[in-house]
Amino acid sequence: MTATSPTATQPRTVVIYRLGSLGDTLVALPCFHAIERATPGARRVVLTNFPVSAKAAPLEGILGGSGLIDQALAYPVGTRSLKALWTLRKQLRTLGADTLYYLTPARGMAAVWRDILYFKLCGFKHIVGAPSTPALQTWQVVNAQGELEPECARLARSLCADGSVPRIDLHDRSLWDLRLSPTELANADRITSHLDGVPRLVINMGGKVAEKDWGEGNWMALLNGLAHAHPNLGLLVVGAQEDSERARRVTGQWPGPVVDACGRLSPRESAAAMRRASLFIGHDSGPMHLAASVGVPCVGLFGGYNRPVVWHPFGQGHRVIHRMSGVQDIGVNEVLTQALQALADLAETPTAQASRG
Template sequence: MNGPLNPACAEVERVLIYRLGSLGDNVVALPSYHQIARAFPRAERRLLTNIPVHRKAPAASAVLGDSGLIHGYIAYPIGLRSLSSILTLRSEIRRFHPQVLVYLGSLRGFPAALRDKWFFRFCGIPKIVGVPQSRSDCKRRRISGTTYRESEAERLARGIRDLGAFDLEAPSSWDLNLTDAELHRAKETVSAMNEARFLAVSLGTKAQANDWGEANWTALLSRLAAHLPDYRLAMVGADDEADACSRASIAWQERAINLCGLLTPRESAALFRSAELFIGHDSGPMHLAAAVGVPSVAVFSARNFPGVWFPHGRQHRVIYHQTDCAGCELVTCIEQQKKCILSITVDEVFDAVLSQLSRNPAEGRIASVLG
């Protein structure tokens, strides 16, 4: 880092932003993207990011769309190792000729951060903002007096503090800048449900360790169908989740609409704005729902420490059981057989849903259930 910038200076015409990941990774970076846009309002802003290969991991462009926060993309090949691929990427970055690099990298340790810094120096970028300056910068901070760790959104904001302070609690920090077409698509879907009150549900997750299981979801949704006769259900997710969602929501019969694969991530976010509640795993759709201000009931594994990937805001109910293996960061859990998330009962989630539906909207809160 070269010290504090005068970020709104007119001579900054090209800014490169480094952020890898897919749906949830980019939603939690929204406050940082907004701050970068405010700091460099006249600059062309391009995002250096990976193109996910998993169908449940939409690319950054599917999240940011026509928001105006990002003007273009440069593909970052995952597993960048060979000299030829490094030089090819360097050439593409140099063709853009960025004057500033804003680093929104994940936590991979101080040596990795230093390697990233020297690569961008090698690309000829004169100013770099956000690269960790010490080993302590590469550690997620603990929330005083709790078992919680700072959220990813908070960590990213801390990293680019040289661009100025900003309010993570302001709704504008999470604005997806949805287009009229996206809002209209959501309105059509709500109209198809006869403007009824509805729950938005997503069963999908990329990580096996985060999956609560179809049997649990089927039991939960069956109980809710009987208890909430005046509600409808909107199932949202990737196209390959459609069959599982149909099975899990069978008790709702004609009151359920299966939208898996039919809406883009941004259209899903527009739809969530009209939902009474979002219910789902620790997932990208959960973060989309939080971004548009919809309360949620989120079923979490303990693969990450509490707070890191919780939905932002105090209106959510997070169900998380603390176990002795918490923080393992495993994508697939075999040895412990997912004992953290599978210890969560249908009764717990059912009660949390009813509690959220009966909440006083004026009472902001985050009520995490810790085992």
């Protein structure tokens, strides 16, 4: 089948290559906005991973309905099947797109050049953002203390390297806009109506990776300390359905209103529900990045799973405790101190809370 060409009634198509989970998608959010601005009127097809037995990609859970993408196409991650790669090549050529935006995390020079060769064979004349040099493969050191740039900055730097996409200002809040719909906002408000009129705290305790689990006992002790200091706070728990049983146990003694939203909200609805929160507390996860995207200050708990700063929530007002020896080595009092200070800071700047409501 031959590739088609755009006509007066058929918009130009571009392809965006982005693999990963919810959190991976969220750190790339400014790049998706930048691509939209660079391709006005274009149809944007994202090439991404689909979990086994899933009808939708994790990326669609974040960007679906935002207008930033129009379609998701499955990429066979890790395949060695020439048949699968040939089938994908035919699908990509059928789109008639000549430009591919490469947003996948750096995986080494051999991998990126293999990707470039494959996508050239798929008919793409322009591949924008591929980290094809050592400088684009690695995170830059940004200060004398050796601190690294966040992954969202490395992605933006790679995407803009050849000048075809204008420089991205990561501090521009409009680039973090999920464009939540009225329906998503209404569904979130309905699920969390028990918290109406009450300042609320959000926690996320779940996670697919055991190394990121802070432990049920620690969460109970933390909430006990927070309840003593702020007994009138509402509590919202977000996560997957399998996190609900732990949420019930951990929040059983909370004195204020509690909403267990685990498994009851889509990722975008979770962001909508969190937008009214005073503070988010949780481990390195998609929900943490969702909270940051809607402007909620975060207390993030990080262990040795990732390098410091690279995957921290982006923006002002976040507090991160990163223990490379493991998240289990983070003390309850450390987290409690940071959470109480964050709540105190917010009380001194009530306009920040009002702007999210």
